[in-house]
Amino acid sequence: MKHELIKGNEAVIKGALLAGxxxxxxxxxxxxSEIAEAAAYYFPKLNRxxxxxxSEVAAINMVYGAAAAGSRCMTASSGPGLSLKQxxxxxxxxxxxxxxxxxxxxxGPGLGNVWPEQSDYNQIVKGGGHGSYKNFVLAPNxxxxxxxxxxxxxxxxxxxxxxxxVLTDGCIGQMMEPVKFPDKVVVPQEKDWAIHGTAETRxxxxxxxxxxxxxxxxxxxxLQKKYAEMQTHEQRSEDFMVEGASLIVVxxxxxxxxxxxxxxxxxxxxxxxxxxxxxxLFPFPKDRLQKAVPLIxxxxxxxxxxGQMVDDVKLAIEHKCPVEFFGTYGGSVPTVGQxxxxxxxAYQKHTS
Amino acid sequence: xxxxxxVTKSKPTGFYxxxxxKVGKDKKTTHYCPGCSxxxxxxxxxxxxxxxxxxxxxxxxxxxxxxxxxxxxxDAGNIQAPHGRAPAVATGAARARPDSIVISYQGxxxxxxxxxxxxxxxxxxxxxxxxxxxxxxxYGMTGGQMAPTTLVSQKTLxxxxxRLVENDGFxxxxxxxxxxxxxxxxxxxxxxxxxxxxxxxRKAIRKGLQLQIDKxxxxxxxILSACPTNWKMTPKDSVQWIKENLEPxxxxxxxxxxxxxxxxxxxxxxxxxxxxxxxxxxLKKEEKQAVRTSKFAGERRLKIAGFGGxxxxxxxxxxxxxxxxEGLHTSWIPSYGPEMRGGTANCSVIxxxxxxxxxxxxxxxVLIAMNxxxxxxxxxxxxxxxxxxxxxxxxxxxxxRTDVRVVYVPLTEIASELGLKAMANSVAVGVFLQHxxxxxxxxxxxxxxxxxxxxxxxxxxxxxxxxxxxxxxxQKKGITQ
Numbered sequence: 001m002k003h004e005l006i007k008g009n010e011a012v013i014k015g016a017l018l019a020g021x022x023x024x025x026x027x028x029x030x031x032x033s034e035i036a037e038a039a040a041y042y043f044p045k046l047n048r049x050x051x052x053x054x055s056e057v058a059a060i061n062m063v064y065g066a067a068a069a070g071s072r073c074m075t076a077s078s079g080p081g082l083s084l085k086q087x088x089x090x091x092x093x094x095x096x097x098x099x100x101x102x103x104x105x106x107x108g109p110g111l112g113n114v115w116p117e118q119s120d121y122n123q124i125v126k127g128g129g130h131g132s133y134k135n136f137v138l139a140p141n142x143x144x145x146x147x148x149x150x151x152x153x154x155x156x157x158x159x160x161x162x163x164x165x166v167l168t169d170g171c172i173g174q175m176m177e178p179v180k181f182p183d184k185v186v187v188p189q190e191k192d193w194a195i196h197g198t199a200e201t202r203x204x205x206x207x208x209x210x211x212x213x214x215x216x217x218x219x220x221x222x223l224q225k226k227y228a229e230m231q232t233h234e235q236r237s238e239d240f241m242v243e244g245a246s247l248i249v250v251x252x253x254x255x256x257x258x259x260x261x262x263x264x265x266x267x268x269x270x271x272x273x274x275x276x277x278x279x280x281l282f283p284f285p286k287d288r289l290q291k292a293v294p295l296i297x298x299x300x301x302x303x304x305x306x307g308q309m310v311d312d313v314k315l316a317i318e319h320k321c322p323v324e325f326f327g328t329y330g331g332s333v334p335t336v337g338q339x340x341x342x343x344x345x346a347y348q349k350h351t352s
Numbered sequence: 353x354x355x356x357x358x359v360t361k362s363k364p365t366g367f368y369x370x371x372x373x374k375v376g377k378d379k380k381t382t383h384y385c386p387g388c389s390x391x392x393x394x395x396x397x398x399x400x401x402x403x404x405x406x407x408x409x410x411x412x413x414x415x416x417x418x419x420x421x422x423x424x425x426x427d428a429g430n431i432q433a434p435h436g437r438a439p440a441v442a443t444g445a446a447r448a449r450p451d452s453i454v455i456s457y458q459g460x461x462x463x464x465x466x467x468x469x470x471x472x473x474x475x476x477x478x479x480x481x482x483x484x485x486x487x488x489x490x491y492g493m494t495g496g497q498m499a500p501t502t503l504v505s506q507k508t509l510x511x512x513x514x515r516l517v518e519n520d521g522f523x524x525x526x527x528x529x530x531x532x533x534x535x536x537x538x539x540x541x542x543x544x545x546x547x548x549x550x551x552x553x554r555k556a557i558r559k560g561l562q563l564q565i566d567k568x569x570x571x572x573x574x575i576l577s578a579c580p581t582n583w584k585m586t587p588k589d590s591v592q593w594i595k596e597n598l599e600p601x602x603x604x605x606x607x608x609x610x611x612x613x614x615x616x617x618x619x620x621x622x623x624x625x626x627x628x629x630x631x632x633x634x635l636k637k638e639e640k641q642a643v644r645t646s647k648f649a650g651e652r653r654l655k656i657a658g659f660g661g662x663x664x665x666x667x668x669x670x671x672x673x674x675x676x677x678e679g680l681h682t683s684w685i686p687s688y689g690p691e692m693r694g695g696t697a698n699c700s701v702i703x704x705x706x707x708x709x710x711x712x713x714x715x716x717x718v719l720i721a722m723n724x725x726x727x728x729x730x731x732x733x734x735x736x737x738x739x740x741x742x743x744x745x746x747x748x749x750x751x752x753r754t755d756v757r758v759v760y761v762p763l764t765e766i767a768s769e770l771g772l773k774a775m776a777n778s779v780a781v782g783v784f785l786q787h788x789x790x791x792x793x794x795x796x797x798x799x800x801x802x803x804x805x806x807x808x809x810x811x812x813x814x815x816x817x818x819x820x821x822x823x824x825x826x827q828k829k830g831i832t833q
Contacts, residue, residue, distance in 0.1 A: 065440065065445040073448065175711045176685070197411050197449045205429075207414075
């Protein structure tokens with residue numbers, strides 16, 4: 001396909017339709033509303049279903065019902081909406097249903113404001129609802145990846161029968177960039193475990209209630225095995241100027257875009273700095289981070305929160321090298337200058 | 353009594369022969385207490401399902417409450433839903449499988465307390481589904497707490513002195529509320545008491561299902577039911593209690609029935625045909641491999657700002673798209689976050705021969721200031737030797753900086769003179785093209801040709817761009833023919 005200049009939020013919907021998504025259930029919220037608006041515009045034109053639900057809670061439960069009925073379905077929201085959806089996401093995990101959720105993060109807590117932050121990390125990556133479950137979390141940092149990762153999210157959700165979250169932020173959602181859409185339309189496959197309203201699937205049941213301790217343990221064992229498989233096979237990250245680096249920045253989403261500029265500037269000044277940009281947050285790319293540890297003096301975790309991803313960085317490398325932290329919050333996106341200063345300070349501290 | 357026997361005999365069609373999913377040794381009897389109405393209602397549903405020939409098509413939604421384990425018994429596709437959410441789950445299933453028969457089955461706490469929102473809106477959308485509402489005026493599964501339908505003065509574990517109006521309000525009449533909505537097709541309240549009322553219930557359930565088969569939308573059947581265990585009564589006394597206490601408050605009968613006039617609505621099959629999908633999404637095949645036609649090397653960071661309606665954002669998108677079409681890396685982001693200052697709408701645009709890092713422009717190579725506040729806000733962010741394009745129609749002051757290039761252009765006047773004031777942004781783009789020389793006029797005009805919403809103004813916009821390109825400072829107006 002020809003490149004198209006398009007907003008990240010709209011690229012999500014075009015990607016979803018190409019991925020065979022037939023059902024979108026959403027609720028308006030800044031800065032994610034363009035996703036619902038694009039869905040409302042495009043889905044009906046292809047006889048696919050768009051419903052503006054009465055609440056975030058209803059939207060995620062409609063996803064639950066449509067997923068149980070075997071369709072490719074999705075919802076999207078931002079922080080306050082995701083907090084409400086957590087109940088449904090826990091049930092999706094318990095019932096092992098495939099679903100795609102897009103979170104265009106804004107600043108919190110509470111109503112916060114509508115400017116970008118990355119403070120949904122814990123509620124999305126660590127679970128957020130009740131029970132020992134995980135979401136598969138993809139972290140795009142461009143409009144192109146908003147499309148690509150939405151498509152991947154549907155495949156991953158079906159493969160593992162899990163919720164795949166595209167975790168992004170207000171900047172990536174709102175910005176326009178050239179996107180090359182794939183020239184393939186996925187026709188969703190029937191799922192033999194789902195309830196289609198047919199003779200073949202009449203025997204099927206979708207539930208997350210397991211009254212005996214043995215069967216509930218079995219479910220949890222199954223889930224943990226799945227998460228271990230993801231951890232083994234699905235870690236994704238991208239290197240940026242890591243050759244010969246003494247300090248590695250770890251970042252995702254818009255923060256990684258800002259860090260690119262900062263790193264280029266600092267490299268020009270002779271500082272040996274680079275970045276490992278995280279593309280999956282669960283599974284956390286710990287193999288790549290661990291591999292970097294013997295070659296560097298320190299890491300700097302940069303994120304737009306008071307410190308959430310940084311904990312996973314420390315755990316991933318088992319504290320084998322120092323991890324500095326640079327965080328902003330309140331909805332303020334760091335400037336390249338602020339990012340450079342933070343990286344340079346960490347660099348000087350650990351290399352001189 | 354004969355009819356009661358029909359529906360209470362041990363194993364109706366539509367139930368599994370053995371309840372293999374049931375936990376424990378007893379795989380033959382349900383977990384419902386003696387005298388509980390759930391057993392009767394579910395048998396009515398199961399038999400109707402078979403008699404109407406819809407067993408394979410049925411998707412039964414089990415709620416949270418005593419009927420959470422309905423999938424132990426009902427031989428149909430089963431989805432168990434979170435507390436109160438059955439109508440939302442049912443909506444998802446019904447929309448994903450328009451030819452299935454969706455039965456959303458709920459108790460009073462589930463439907464009328466925690467799930468009030470979901471039931472009202474599923475009803476209000478007129479979803480093609482049948483809702484069975486078992487109202488026994490108490491929370492059963494959790495052991496007998498007050499429900500939204502608990503009667504005034506009725507004692508429960510959480511209304512030990514009896515339901516107090518001043519503390520708990522009045523019992524909710526759900527059937528009446530649902531029947532007040534426009535979309536529902538059929539709303540009836542029945543009771544699971546004597547044989548006559550059980551047969552009415554049987555008929556109501558069948559009617560609701562038939563309407564769904566006929567694709568005639570939403571049916572709501574509220575069934576006054578007994579909970580002898582939590583009411584602390586015998587089954588026989590419970591039936592009497594329904595008649596004497598529940599029925600006077602929750603009146604039996606049809607509350608709404610528009611089934612004769614409600615048209616059937618079918619849903620079309622989703623389209624996956626690539627040509628249609630690409631067409632709808634506006635995706636165009638790449639005729640030949642995209643090549644970089646631009647000789648531009650480096651990066652230009654633009655800030656374009658003005659008040660709403662001046663088209664600053666559109667001008668930015670035009671420049672970004674033209675850059676893309678010349679094979680350059682581009683990004684565009686609207687005023688978003690703390691860089692929004694001074695009450696202006698603005699966007700950041702980056703054009704580069706390399707991958708773009710942050711899309712947010714904090715220090716700009718080019719500033720297009722469409723109005724005074726924009727110049728005030730961003731003048732100091734322009735790099736040394738950068739370019740400031742000042743809309744002198746709107747800005748009377750001069751740029752204070754002496755280390756930047758400045759072009760004063762009466763953008764608004766030029767546009768007005770050409771006949772369309774709203775084209776001031778196109779004039780600005782022309783000035784930018786002339787002074788930065790990184791994009792071709794043709795690429796910009798080609799973008800307008802494919803993207804301008806008001807195609808009748810296309811030629812005018814070309815003229816506006818040209819006026820901007822040919823404007824020489826010192827001219828009072830920009831038009832040079």
